[in-house]
Amino acid sequence: MGASTVLDDMAHWFFMGALLGAMGCSYGAPEPVRFTGHDLSPSLMSAPSLDVSRLAKTDDCADCHADVASHWRQSAHANASFDNPWYRASVDQFRAERGKEESRFCAGCHDPLLLLSGDIDGGVKADNELAYAGITCLVCHNIDSTRSDGNASFTLSDAPILLPDPASPEEIEAHRTRLTMQPLRTAALCGSCHRSFSGTAIGNDNHLPGIDDLGDWASSAYAGAIQGHLTSVEENSCQGCHMRPVAASDAEMAGASDGMVSSHRWTASHTAMAAQLPDVKHAQQAKDELEGAVLVDVGAVRAGLRRYVLPHESRLRGGERLVFDVLLENVSTGHRFPGGVRDMHDVWVEVEVRDAAGKLLAVSLPGADDNDDVFVLRTTVLDAAANPEILHQVHRFSAPAFDRTLPAHDAQAVRYSMHLPRKLALPLQVDARLLHRKHSLLFQALACESSRTERGIGFAAGAEAHGKVALDPCLEQPVTEIGAARVWMGRGAAEQAPVGGAARPAIERLLTQALALLHAKQEHVHMAKPSIDRALRLAREAELPVLQAQALVLRARLSSMQGRPNEAVAFTQGAEALIGPNPVLDRIRGNAYARVWRWKQAAEAYRLVVDASPFDWRAWQDLARAYGSLSDDENALSAADAGLRLAPHDEGLLRSRALALGSLGWPDSALAKERWLAHRAPDAQPQLLSVCEKEHQRCRRDRQPIPHYTLLPPRKAIHASVDPG
Numbered sequence: 274m275g276a277s278t279v280l281d282d283m284a285h286w287f288f289m290g291a292l293l294g295a296m297g298c299s300y301g302a303p304e305p306v307r308f309t310g311h312d313l314s315p316s317l318m319s320a321p322s323l324d325v326s327r328l329a330k331t332d333d334c335a336d337c338h339a340d341v342a343s344h345w346r347q348s349a350h351a352n353a354s355f356d357n358p359w360y361r362a363s364v365d366q367f368r369a370e371r372g373k374e375e376s377r378f379c380a381g382c383h384d385p386l387l388l389l390s391g392d393i394d395g396g397v398k399a400d401n402e403l404a405y406a407g408i409t410c411l412v413c414h415n416i417d418s419t420r421s422d423g424n425a426s427f428t429l430s431d432a433p434i435l436l437p438d439p440a441s442p443e444e445i446e447a448h449r450t451r452l453t454m455q456p457l458r459t460a461a462l463c464g465s466c467h468r469s470f471s472g473t474a475i476g477n478d479n480h481l482p483g484i485d486d487l488g489d490w491a492s493s494a495y496a497g498a499i500q501g502h503l504t505s506v507e508e509n510s511c512q513g514c515h516m517r518p519v520a521a522s523d524a525e526m527a528g529a530s531d532g533m534v535s536s537h538r539w540t541a542s543h544t545a546m547a548a549q550l551p552d553v554k555h556a557q558q559a560k561d562e563l564e565g566a567v568l569v570d571v572g573a574v575r576a577g578l579r580r581y582v583l584p585h586e587s588r589l590r591g592g593e594r595l596v597f598d599v600l601l602e603n604v605s606t607g608h609r610f611p612g613g614v615r616d617m618h619d620v621w622v623e624v625e626v627r628d629a630a631g632k633l634l635a636v637s638l639p640g641a642d643d644n645d646d647v648f649v650l651r652t653t654v655l656d657a658a659a660n661p662e663i664l665h666q667v668h669r670f671s672a673p674a675f676d677r678t679l680p681a682h683d684a685q686a687v688r689y690s691m692h693l694p695r696k697l698a699l700p701l702q703v704d705a706r707l708l709h710r711k712h713s714l715l716f717q718a719l720a721c722e723s724s725r726t727e728r729g730i731g732f733a734a735g736a737e738a739h740g741k742v743a744l745d746p747c748l749e750q751p752v753t754e755i756g757a758a759r760v761w762m763g764r765g766a767a768e769q770a771p772v773g774g775a776a777r778p779a780i781e782r783l784l785t786q787a788l789a790l791l792h793a794k795q796e797h798v799h800m801a802k803p804s805i806d807r808a809l810r811l812a813r814e815a816e817l818p819v820l821q822a823q824a825l826v827l828r829a830r831l832s833s834m835q836g837r838p839n840e841a842v843a844f845t846q847g848a849e850a851l852i853g854p855n856p857v858l859d860r861i862r863g864n865a866y867a868r869v870w871r872w873k874q875a876a877e878a879y880r881l882v883v884d885a886s887p888f889d890w891r892a893w894q895d896l897a898r899a900y901g902s903l904s905d906d907e908n909a910l911s912a913a914d915a916g917l918r919l920a921p922h923d924e925g926l927l928r929s930r931a932l933a934l935g936s937l938g939w940p941d942s943a944l945a946k947e948r949w950l951a952h953r954a955p956d957a958q959p960q961l962l963s964v965c966e967k968e969h970q971r972c973r974r975d976r977q978p979i980p981h982y983t984l985l986p987p988r989k990a991i992h993a994s995v996d997p998g
């Protein structure tokens with residue numbers, strides 16, 4: 274073992290020398306960079322004293338793991354640091370306005386090696402080796418424990434890394450054991466960086482949750498959690514979906530046994546980066562992953578007095594007002610869509626209405642930036658002046674406004690209306706498309722501008738000197754169609770074949786529609802009833818018990834929302850008779866009782882839910898609240914504690930815990946209360962929201978559970994959509 278480690282160190286010197294040579298630097302042998310224990314906060318990363326240069330080194334891994342290394346080089350993880358021009362523009366702004374030490378927060382996830390070397394506290398110039406390292410092999414493969422907080426809540430190991438003699442089974446085994454420590458195959462590993470929060474530790478006024486792929490996955494059926502409706506989903510983890518096995522070449526030792534290796538591309542939605550990487554497979558895979566992630570349909574058409582029919586059943590007359598919903602259902606993303614940094618993605622809906630002759634009658638505006646007339650799937654956060662913060666300036670985040678991203682397996686409706694012309698050639702053809710671009714055009718402009726400065730040009734040259742691609746944020750971004758539907762309306766519509774999400778059987782379409790309409794405000798939720806009743810009737814006639822049960826569950830939710838728990842329970846019993854006991858039914862019953870303060874029955878139902886999905890922090894939240902309301906403080910406390918182990922910064926759980934400790938009169942209750950209050954939504958939130966509503970159409974509209982958009986005749990729309998830039 275000793276011999277291998279020594280060799281390892283020698284190879285390391287050689288590598289650093291070669292790299293600096295390639296960069297045209299004239300230093301002698303570089304000093305090895307060590308982390309010796311300086312403060313890493315506000316990042317939550319922790320590490321013993323260790324050799325940072327060793328963590329930076331990936332070429333020796335590449336000698337034996339050629340495929341894995343070549344995937345990784347083209348991944349967002351390898352390009353997460355200052356050579357990534359989108360990130361650099363953003364973090365430089367944060368550092369200029371908030372401070373360099375505060376930017377350790379970003380570095381824990383984006384630049385772990387700059388954090389450990391301490392360089393993040395300084396200027397981070399283009400000649401800094403470590404600014405090109407990204408998230409290396411030995412960051413992930415060196416994590417020996419994780420905590421569920423997020424903000425890089427992992428601990429690195431300092432145990433020596435043995436590079437094996439490929440002829441020695443013992444050495445291979447030791448190597449394998451060392452590099453596959455317990456956290457590696459868990460969602461918690463990914464979650465330590467794919468969950469974030471901002472707060473006073475980075476100089477902001479209040480706590481705000483940020484990225485949370487971990488929590489959104491953990492509370493989805495993919496993680497075995499109990500959702501509010503019946504789904505048939507195969508459980509899968511972050512690695513299962515994002516690191517699928519791919520065929521290995523002969524140069525890849527890890528593929529020796531079965532010819533496959535886990536993909537280290539992590540290809541997802543970064544189409545702007547993928548399009549610039551030399552490996553064309555990467556861009557194709559990014560496109561393939563996005564296509565179909567969300568299903569698009571059009572439903573619930575109302576014209577004149579005829580209500581909530583499917584598009585092909587509608588009867589339209591000239592001069593009438595036509596209202597219909599575009600339905601979006603997250604069918605294959607294991608968390609919210611879009612996930613990750615949900616305030617940054619540009620995902621929008623386009624709608625076009627044509628008459629029978631193909632003449633364009635009305636359109637939603639095309640996706641020009643921050644355009645108030647296009648529905649965008651995004652989280653909106655307000656700054657202190659109540660303006661939507663659209664450039665990811667985390668230091669200016671004051672209060673969350675609304676989240677228009679789609680939870681796993683949930684559906685949303687976006688309502689469109691238009692006036693039909695007097696003379697009308699039927700049937701109408703309606704096209705709805707969901708389009709994706711990685712960054713908003715405004716953010717792209719910011720990154721583009723910063724890449725043209727001396728600093729930007731320096732980093733581009735540095736990237737090339739390191740054998741990397743100099744990513745150019747000014748290039749036009751790919752636009753990907755995630756999903757689409759085409760439907761026909763009015764006389765003659767039934768003869769036309771619908772396309773996309775609209776080509777599904779009527780029952781499925783009605784269930785999507787119902788799921789989406791159940792998000793309406795309580796006084797409007799009855800709109801879901803015609804769709805549910807009809808789906809139920811069709812499923813009964815076709816003798817499809819599973820779909821019938823799905824419809825009954827939605828019917829039960831409707832009764833629950835209308836404050837009729839007995840009716841809701843009766844519907845769940847109907848579903849149970851069809852499919853047997855199912856914790857989803859317990860969850861619906863729990864919610865129905867909780868809504869009318871029947872806490873004892875609610876707690877009993879929620880208990881069954883946590884038994885079925887102990888890793889879903891939202892289930893513990895429900896249970897803790899029910900026990901708390903029963904003044905069963907001991908049980909409330911243990912439920913809250915169980916939830917907080919999974920989601921340590923959740924306001925609801927912290928509240929339940931503080932109240933329980935207060936009632937029990939325990940000494941640490943004051944501290945618990947302080948912690949709860951520190952995680953509460955900011956006091957200014959209602960005020961900021963109301964100002965935003967006055968000043969921004971988007972705040973007024975997108976805050977509504979079902980936002981309403983007016984389609985305009987094409988000429989007007991084109992006039993209004995002139996690109997702001």
Ligand code: HEC
Pocket residue numbers: 333334335336337338410411414434436437438439445448449452453526527528529530
């Ligand atoms: C001298 C060749 C060699 C070098 C260098 C090397 N490995 Fe390996 N590695 C192997 C072999 C051989 C295996 C066992 C492959 C098998 O049997 O599937 C292995 C297995 C692994 C595994 C476990 C695979 C599994 O699921 O069981 C990991 C993780 C790994 N290596 C990471 C690394 C990293 C990170 C580096 C760089 C620090 C590295 N390796 C350097 C040869 C090497």
Ligand code: HEC
Pocket residue numbers: 348349350352353354357360381382383385408412413425462463464465466467511512515516539540541542543544
């Ligand atoms: C050390 C922190 C860290 C860890 C651990 C980590 N990630 Fe990431 N991940 C990031 C950062 C930072 C980015 C964004 C990089 C950028 O674009 O600047 C990212 C991006 C991604 C993306 C988007 C890629 C794209 O092309 O759109 C996926 C998918 C992803 N990670 C999955 C995972 C999975 C799965 C795991 C666990 C096996 C994981 N990550 C572990 C920090 C991390």
Ligand code: HEC
Pocket residue numbers: 331334335338341342343345346350408409410411412413414457458512516527533534535537
């Ligand atoms: C973002 C975290 C992350 C980074 C960075 C990373 N890996 Fe991995 N690696 C993983 C995870 C997670 C697994 C296990 C995947 C699974 O369970 O399918 C893995 C598996 C492997 C395996 C076993 C392959 C297999 O088929 O099971 C090897 C070998 C490996 N990694 C080598 C590397 C090398 C070499 C690098 C750098 C070039 C690297 N890894 C970078 C997270 C990472």
Ligand code: HEC
Pocket residue numbers: 460463464467486487488490495509510511512513514515540541542543562563566605606607608609610611612613614618
């Ligand atoms: C059931 C499969 C599945 C699981 C499980 C899953 N993801 Fe994803 N993920 C997707 C799909 C599909 C997308 C969206 C399409 C795309 O961008 O690839 C996505 C996108 C992403 C993105 C890019 C942001 C976006 O949504 O555009 C990140 C980052 C990510 N996932 C991280 C994770 C992490 C971390 C986990 C585990 C906590 C995880 N994913 C679990 C399927 C999955």
Ligand code: HEC
Pocket residue numbers: 357359360361363364367376378379380381382383423424425465466467468469470484541543612613614615617665667668
């Ligand atoms: C908890 C870990 C974490 C922290 C802390 C964090 N990020 Fe990120 N960041 C990520 C992940 C993960 C992604 C990729 C998500 C996705 O694909 O949507 C990302 C993506 C980004 C992107 C988009 C990059 C690209 O390639 O398009 C920017 C810009 C960014 N972060 C800036 C920052 C800044 C600035 C900070 C500090 C103020 C910061 N981040 C703090 C994890 C983190």
